[in-house]
Amino acid sequence: MEVVLIACGSFNPITNMHLRMFELARDHLQDTEKYRVVRGIISPVGDGYRKKGLIEARHRVEMARLATKTSDWIEVDTWESLQPDWVETAKVVRHHFEELKAAQRDEDEDDTVSYGKKRRMEEEYPSINEAKHPKLFLLCGADVLESFGIPNLWKPEDVEELVGHGVVCITRGGSDPEKFVHQSDVLWRHRRGIHLVREWVTNEISATHVRRSLRRGRSVRYLLPDAVVTYVKEEQLYSAQSEQKNADVVLAPLARYTDAGPS
Ligand SMILES: Nc1ncnc2c1ncn2[C@@H]1O[C@H](COP(=O)(O)OP(=O)(O)OP(=O)(O)O)[C@@H](O)[C@H]1O
Ligand SMILES: NC(=O)c1ccc[n+]([C@@H]2O[C@H](COP(=O)(O)O)[C@@H](O)[C@H]2O)c1
Ligand SMILES: [Zn+2]
Numbered sequence: 453m454e455v456v457l458i459a460c461g462s463f464n465p466i467t468n469m470h471l472r473m474f475e476l477a478r479d480h481l482q483d484t485e486k487y488r489v490v491r492g493i494i495s496p497v498g499d500g501y502r503k504k505g506l507i508e509a510r511h512r513v514e515m516a517r518l519a520t521k522t523s524d525w526i527e528v529d530t531w532e533s534l535q536p537d538w539v540e541t542a543k544v545v546r547h548h549f550e551e552l553k554a555a556q557r558d559e560d561e562d563d564t565v566s567y568g569k570k571r572r573m574e575e576e577y578p579s580i581n582e583a584k585h586p587k588l589f590l591l592c593g594a595d596v597l598e599s600f601g602i603p604n605l606w607k608p609e610d611v612e613e614l615v616g617h618g619v620v621c622i623t624r625g626g627s628d629p630e631k632f633v634h635q636s637d638v639l640w641r642h643r644r645g646i647h648l649v650r651e652w653v654t655n656e657i658s659a660t661h662v663r664r665s666l667r668r669g670r671s672v673r674y675l676l677p678d679a680v681v682t683y684v685k686e687e688q689l690y691s692a693q694s695e696q697k698n699a700d701v702v703l704a705p706l707a708r709y710t711d712a713g714p715s
Contacts (some may be wrong), residue, residue, distance in 0.1 A: 453487050453488070453586075453587060454487075454488050454489075454585075454586035454587070455481060455487045455488065455489050455490065455586055455587045455589055455591075455618075456489075456491045456492070456548075456552060456586045456587070456588050456589070457474060457478070457489060457491070457492045457493065457588075457589050457591040457620060458476055458491060458493040458495055458544070458545060458548055458588060458589070458590055458591060459473065459474070459492070459493070459494050459495065459496045459590075459592065460497065460532065460541045460544055460545075460590070460592070460662075461495075461496070461497065461511050461544045461596075462496070462497050462501070462503055462506055462512070462627075462659065463494065463496045463497075463515070463516050463590075463659070464505065464506055464507060464659050464663070465512065465515045465642075465659060465662060465663075465676060465680055465684060465689070465690075465691040466494070466512070466519045466659075466676070466677075466680060467657045467658070467659055467662060467675055467676055468657060468674075468675060468676060469655060469657040469658075470494070470519075471519060471523070471526065471677075472522070472651075473591055473593065473622045474492045474523075474525075474526050474591065476622055476649050477489070477589075477591050477620040477622065477647075477649055478488060478492070478525075479653060480647060480649045481526045481620065481647065482591075484608060487587075489525070490525070490586060491525055491526075491527070491586075492523075492526035492527070492591070493527060493528075493529050493531070493548065494516050494520065494526065494527070494528045494603070495510045495528075495529050495531070495532045495533070495548075496509055496513050496516055496528070496530075496532065496533045496537050496542055497532060497533065497538070497642050498532055498534065498536075498537070498538055498539065499533075500535070500537045500538035500704055501538045501703065501704050501705075502538070502698045502702070502703055502704050504695070504696075504697065504698050504699050505660075505663060505694060505695040505698070506696055506697060506698055507689055507690070507697065509533035509693050510533075511683075511687060511689055512533070513528060513530055513533050514527040514683065515680045515683055515684070516654075517684055518677065518679040519679065519680050520676045520679050521664050522677075522709075527621055529548070529714065531544075532544045532547075533609060534714065537704075538608055538652045538704035538705070538708075540607070540705070541590070541610065541614065542607075542609075542610035542613045542614055545588060545590055545613070545614060545617060546613070548588055549617070551621055552585050552588060553585050553587055554618070555585075556584055556585040558594055559676070565662065570636070576627075577649065587617065587618055588617055588618070589617060589618035589619060589624075589647070590614050590617065590618070590619045590620070591619075591620045592619065592620075592621055592622070592633075593621070593622050593623075593624045593627075594621055594623050594627030594628075594629040595624055595627060596621075596626040597619065597621045597627075597629050597632060597633075597639075597646075598627060598629065598632050601636065602634070604705070604706055604709040604710045605705050605709070606705070607709065608638065609640075611638055611639075612638055612642075615639060615642035615645055615646060615699060616642060616645065618645045618646075618647070619645065619647065620647045620649060621645050621646060621647065621648050621649065622649050622651055623648070623649065623650050623651050623654075624651075625654055625656050627691045630648060630650050631644065633646055633648070639709075648667075657675055660703065661675075661692050662676065662690075663695060664674055665684050666684065666689075666690040667690060667691060667692055667695060669681075672684075681684070685697075
């Protein structure tokens with residue numbers, strides 16, 4: 453079964469750990485001998501997410517592009533980052549899933565010799581289509597999985613939709629995703645679609661740490677790809693001022709699902 457992995461996040465900035473997540477997930481899935489990971493998509497969140505310290509999407513996208521230049525299977529997609537308002541992750545995944553299905557349809561139509569035969573097979577076995585296009589799994593760290601339980605952050609139907617597609621979750625210091633899945637009825641029901649990956653070479657790289665070091669003029673070399681370090685320097689990104697962005701506004705999902713403010 454072919455699988456495409458999609459990681460949604462701020463990538464503010466992208467770190468080596470974000471890239472490691474993809475490699476870890478691919479090894480884990482392929483080790484089951486059930487899946488073949490064919491592509492990885494990085495989808496930086498749009499500016500409408502309103503997270504504190506979130507710099508402009510065009511810079512975050514460019515850094516992700518530079519970081520994935522040396523990968524032959526991970527790419528950056530800008531659809532989410534270009535939307536004027538923040539888009540729910542379930543909706544982002546739905547958009548990419550539709551694209552995968554459409555690409556498969558185009559491929560089938562090009563293949564004119566067997567098109568008629570395929571159509572007849574589809575009529576006879578409607579579920580045949582499900583196996584034809586790749587599956588799309590959300591790739592995330594354990595903190596994101598655990599955030600599914602934070603009130604007013606995720607809609608229950610969105611969580612259901614995401615775990616229905618499949619989720620690959622990488623362990624992160626201080627997290628216990630196994631326990632979290634066990635304690636949630638929805639996640640437990642979908643436990644077979646939740647792939648927990650243990651990172652044995654634990655590291656605490658986080659974009660927050662990187663931004664803090666940059667503000668203090670400390671080196672972040674070897675935490676980020678060299679090309680990203682150079683870009684940050686050239687563009688003079690991440691200052692005390694940029695960290696104050698969105699300091700006084702409510703995070704878009706919280707604003708959307710509560711009366712806390714405009715979304
Ligand atoms: N060290 C890590 N281990 C496991 N997962 C990680 C790690 N760093 C980031 N991730 C995951 O990468 C995805 C994108 O995360 P995000 O852009 O928030 O990065 P971050 O390093 O957590 O940044 P921030 O500190 O700003 O929250 C999320 O699913 C997050 O859980
Ligand atoms: N309800 C939702 O769909 C929902 C809620 C919170 C975060 N998210 C997403 O999770 C990711 C989290 O990123 P951060 O860890 O950088 O906040 C972002 O891509 C964000 O859009 C989605
Ligand atoms: Zn984070």
